[in-house]
Amino acid sequence: MIQPVTIHYPNGVKFQPQSDNHSGHVKPSLIKHGGRGMTLEQEINESNQYYLSHDIAVIHKKPTPVQIVKVDYPKRSAAVIREAYFRQASTTDYNGVYRGRYIDFDAKETKETTRFPLDNFHQHQVEHMRSCLKQGGICFGLIKFVTLDQLYLLKATDLITYWDAQEQAKGRKSIPLAVFESRAVPIKYSLNPTIAYLDAVDQII
Numbered sequence: 707m708i709q710p711v712t713i714h715y716p717n718g719v720k721f722q723p724q725s726d727n728h729s730g731h732v733k734p735s736l737i738k739h740g741g742r743g744m745t746l747e748q749e750i751n752e753s754n755q756y757y758l759s760h761d762i763a764v765i766h767k768k769p770t771p772v773q774i775v776k777v778d779y780p781k782r783s784a785a786v787i788r789e790a791y792f793r794q795a796s797t798t799d800y801n802g803v804y805r806g807r808y809i810d811f812d813a814k815e816t817k818e819t820t821r822f823p824l825d826n827f828h829q830h831q832v833e834h835m836r837s838c839l840k841q842g843g844i845c846f847g848l849i850k851f852v853t854l855d856q857l858y859l860l861k862a863t864d865l866i867t868y869w870d871a872q873e874q875a876k877g878r879k880s881i882p883l884a885v886f887e888s889r890a891v892p893i894k895y896s897l898n899p900t901i902a903y904l905d906a907v908d909q910i911i
Contacts, residue, residue: 744900746813746850746857750800753899757804763904765802765809797834798845804904807911808843810835815850821880822849824872832869835862844911848893848903849886858890859906 744752747767757763778786798812814826827847835845845862864885871877891906 746815746848747799749895749900750813750848750903753901753903754800754802756899757904763802763804763809765800765804767800768797798831804844804907805911808838808841809845809907810838810843811846811848813848813850815852817852818880819851819853820883822851822883822886823880824869825879827865827869832866836866839863839866844907846907846910848901849890851883851886854883856886857893857895857901858886859893859903859910860886860890861910864889 751767754763754765754767757765780786798810800812801808801810803809812827812831814822816822816826838845839862847860847862847865849858849860850856851858860881865881868878868881868885872879891909893901893903893906896902
C-alpha cells in the first residue's frame with residue numbers, strides 16, 4: 707500500500723489540500739471541455755507551449771522548491787519520499803514575457819455557481835501581485851467556474867479591490883459572479899491554443 711507524502715509549509719504547518727467545495731490550485735480531477743478531459747493547469751500549460759513554439763510569448767509555470775526531509779528505500783533501486791517542506795511560500799503559478807511586458811498570474815477553480823470565494827487566494831499571493839503592478843507588470847487571475855464551465859480573466863486590480871474590502875467590518879468574503887460577467891474578460895476554448903488567454907490580456911493592456 708502506498709503511503710501519502712507529508713508536505714509542510716516554511717513555517718512548519720502541514721499542507722492540507724483544499725476541500726471539494728472550492729479549490730485553490732487546480733485539482734488532479736478531470737474537467738471535460740468538448741469531450742476531452744484536462745485539468746485547467748494542463749490546458750494552460752498546453753496553451754503556453756503553443757505560444758512559445760509560435761514565438762508569441764514566453765510563459766512558464768513556476769517551480770515550487772521543496773526540501774525533502776524523509777525518504778524510505780523499500781528497494782535498492784527505488785526511493786520513496788515520505789515527508790517534505792516547501793522551502794518558501796509560493797507566489798503565483800505562472801510568469802513570463804509577452805510583447806515586452808512582464809506577465810504574472812494564478813489559476814483558480816471553484817465549484818460555486820454564484821460567487822468566487824476570496825479564500826482561494828492567500829495574502830502573500832495578493833501582495834506579490836500588488837508589488838508586480840507597482841513595477842508595471844501585467845497581473846491577473848484565470849478563474850474557472852467549474853460547474854458553469856465558464857473561464858474568466860480577472861484583473862489583479864479588481865481582485866485587490868475586493869481583497870482589501872473584505873478587511874472591513876461588512877466586507878464581502880467573495881466576488882459575485884455578476885462582477886465577473888460585467889468586469890472580467892471571458893475566455894473561450896479553441897483548438898490552438900486550447901485557452902487563448904492572451905487574447906483576453908490584449909483587452910486589458
